[in-house]
Amino acid sequence: QRRQPRGPAIDKSALQAKTIPYTEVEKRIMKVLDDLDANHRRGNMNVPVEDGRLLRLLAESMNARHIVEIGTSNGYSGLWFLMALQKTGGHLTTYEIDRARADLAIANFKRAGVEKDVTLVFGDAHANVLKLSDQPIDVLFLDADKEGYIDYLDKLMPKIRPGGLIIAHNMNTRQAHPPFVEAIAKNPKLETLFLHMDNVGVAVTMKKR
Ligand SMILES: C[S@@+](CC[C@H](N)C(=O)[O-])C[C@H]1O[C@@H](n2cnc3c(N)ncnc32)[C@H](O)[C@@H]1O
Numbered sequence: 111q112r113r114q115p116r117g118p119a120i121d122k123s124a125l126q127a128k129t130i131p132y133t134e135v136e137k138r139i140m141k142v143l144d145d146l147d148a149n150h151r152r153g154n155m156n157v158p159v160e161d162g163r164l165l166r167l168l169a170e171s172m173n174a175r176h177i178v179e180i181g182t183s184n185g186y187s188g189l190w191f192l193m194a195l196q197k198t199g200g201h202l203t204t205y206e207i208d209r210a211r212a213d214l215a216i217a218n219f220k221r222a223g224v225e226k227d228v229t230l231v232f233g234d235a236h237a238n239v240l241k242l243s244d245q246p247i248d249v250l251f252l253d254a255d256k257e258g259y260i261d262y263l264d265k266l267m268p269k270i271r272p273g274g275l276i277i278a279h280n281m282n283t284r285q286a287h288p289p290f291v292e293a294i295a296k297n298p299k300l301e302t303l304f305l306h307m308d309n310v311g312v313a314v315t316m317k318k319r
Pocket residue numbers: 154155156157180181182183184185186187188205206207208211233234235236253254255258
């Protein structure tokens with residue numbers, strides 16, 4: 111039997127699937143996310159859409175009940191988490207040092223109708239995370255001062271539940287802070303994978319059971 115030359119099995123566009131909102135709640139949150147993505151990225155340093163989708167997917171699939179985010183900005187990544195939390199019945203605690211961005215985030219959470227599921231802590235997260243409750247953390251998302259990631263990790267690691275995730279943003283060769291990379295990649299008690307490296311980079315780390 112003669113071999114046929116191998117062409118693409120499917121068109122590339124078929125692999126660029128988008129979130130298709132299903133429930134009314136998903137539709138309402140997605141509407142705000144789409145608006146922020148299309149019109150309000152400037153000055154807000156939001157995660158790319160694909161990274162937001164990854165956050166939601168991981169959080170919802172692991173049934174996350176308590177998510178902690180460092181670096182709220184205007185609430186874009188937080189809204190992806192909040193989409194997951196609508197299904198799991200959990201809560202987001204998010205930290206922001208900039209008043210204007212914090213106010214935007216509060217307005218966006220209200221617009222999406224999820225304000226009761228989120229606590230925004232205004233001020234320096236390095237100090238404020240010390241006051242966090244003892245409720246185990248399912249997901250810790252780091253997306254603020256890159257040199258600060260190691261400090262957030264040291265302070266919050268004891269509260270991350272076994273099997274929980276630490277997700278760090280901007281883990282590219284230019285922005286990642288070497289001591290943090292070493293801490294997550296060389297600790298045998300952690301399993302770390304670097305994803306989306308064709309974009310700004312995300313490190314997904316699991317605290318082993
Ligand atoms: C990259 S943006 C966050 C983007 C957001 N996660 C999103 O995707 O929509 C980083 C944010 O961290 C905030 N930030 C920086 N240092 C901080 C600190 N020490 N405590 C709290 N927030 C901080 C900045 O003001 C900024 O809004």
